[in-house]
Amino acid sequence: MQTPESAYDRRRLRQWLSGAARADGVSRRDMLRLLAAAGLAGAAPAALGTPASADATASGIVKPLPESLLTVRGTNAETRFSALAGTGYHTPNDRFFVRNHTATPRLAAADWKLTVWGDGLAGRRAVDFSLADLKRLPSVTHSAFVECAGNGRGYFTSQQGQEVSGTAWTLGAVGVARRRGVRLADVLRRAGVGPRAVDVLPRGLDDDYVTADGTNLGRVRRPLPLSKALDDVLLAYEMNGAPLPPDHGYPVRVLVPSWIGVASIKWVGDIQVSARPLYSPWNTDFYRLFGDAHPDGGSAPLTRQTIKSAWELDGRAELAAGVTHRLTGRSWSGAGGIVRVDVSTDGGTGWTAARLHDAPRRDGWVRWSTPWRPPSPGSYTLLARATDSTGRTQPDATVHNTQGYLFDAVVRHAVDAV
Known part of the structure; x- marks a missing residue:
């Protein structure tokens, strides 16, 4: 269901396109070029690139x-x-x-x-x-x-x-x-x-x-x-x-x-x-979702953040095999507080609930921990999957968008037991 925020922003875009909204600080020529680059004038969407x-x-x-x-x-x-x-x-x-x-x-x-x-x-x-x-x-x-x-x-x-x-x-x-x-x-x-x-x-x-x-x-x-x-x-x-x-x-x-x-x-x-509604490149050309899976002209301007989890480990961190480690991480969501984090130490075959150390808050994160004893030397893949109070759980993959926003999939974190 579309949120009031996204409905508002879609209305604002329609008002700008009809000439009812302002675009202070950007010339009409540049706006038309930017709209074409972003796919809002019927062209294929494209990022504007890095600053010179x-x-x-x-x-x-x-x-x-x-x-x-x-x-x-x-x-x-x-x-x-x-x-x-x-x-x-x-x-x-x-x-x-x-x-x-x-x-x-x-x-x-x-x-x-x-x-x-x-x-x-x-x-x-x-x-x-x-x-x-x-x-x-x-x-x-x-x-x-x-x-x-x-x-x-x-x-x-x-x-x-x-x-x-x-x-x-x-x-x-x-x-x-x-x-x-x-x-x-x-x-x-x-x-x-x-x-x-x-x-x-x-x-x-x-x-x-x-x-x-x-x-x-x-x-x-x-x-x-x-x-x-x-x-x-x-x-x-x-x-x-x-x-x-x-x-x-x-x-x-x-x-x-x-x-x-x-x-x-x-x-x-x-x-x-x-x-009147206002336009800037940061809510029309940037910070929308463009791509084959998204509407022509892009999504509504992005507002709330998505859900994520991260281990407090470097990539390919080395851990001693045969020793029990206390692994830690953090999970957060812009839509609701984190109420559950499930972790896997075998690439997703088995899952257990991590211990949460903070109360769930929509605009904060939750720290969590789990014990793990690598059974033998070798490479392992750790996964952490959070669920927030709205019922949203991290997916296995994020729907692609050309500018790479709002990645929310479970991240596969490689470690080596030595």
Whole structure:
């Protein structure tokens, strides 16, 4: 059954195509070209490629990237799941993954302001907020995962033999942090959100995103339905008890619990409140499902994350044979809390229930453990399969899409007993 969120986004797309929605910051010529590239104008869908500024030898990330904690992937850094073993529920800041479209900007809190503007405000006059202004509002602390929509993308190729575009993440483009900030709803009400408002569009302060063919798409921005913006969205200024690190949105970022990571705009600088639906490349050309198994013109824009499980082990980790090991992992879902995790140590022939160590939460994860004694030296395949409170269980394979989003299949994790 189609969710209200996806129904809303399909309506927004129809309104844009009919000329009733705005496409601020992108020329009509570029929009038509992008629509054709994405399959929305009758052509075959295609990814837009990597930004022209991407440099395989320079990540544009500020924090140290030790190989024991993170794997550099162009402008991004992926958490090594083995580095989370024993760290507790929250992902430490030094090993939290980084997803950048360009490079981390260096911003000064004293110079920063948030401008809320647009014809969806009752007075139609822009309102500015400093960091001090935000900190005078009632604060909220919330633990939630942030996860790139492409997390697990590499398994489309390595496990399913299918070609996809984009960064070949394994499962480390996810992390849970305790963030403190203010409700976006409180800020919007202070700014005077009006009864005609339908869309809220946060925009980052990182550099413009330029595709490989030279098209400048502007700064990263993605609209939210007003209903979501007024629900559980935060403007966060702390992460795990400290000011946001530069790579994670300093001084203020958006946090959209349970949704794909691109919705949680980092380094937010302005928020447009619109009386008409808004378009950006990040909800029409990117972050939809394209391919033979999906509707002509692509799916509705992606919102909630899917379900996944990961072992806290390196690939082809070596474990002593004939010794009982306590193996650990984590499972999460954007649709409901994790209520069960089944594990297999023989490639899926036999399954047992893992022990869960956290209460199920829709926007968090559950840590789990299982004992295993490899009977003899050799190669083994470990599997973990989660079920959430909505009844959804990880499938054996994920339906293919050309941009490699929302991989949710059980991952086959190889280990060697020695």
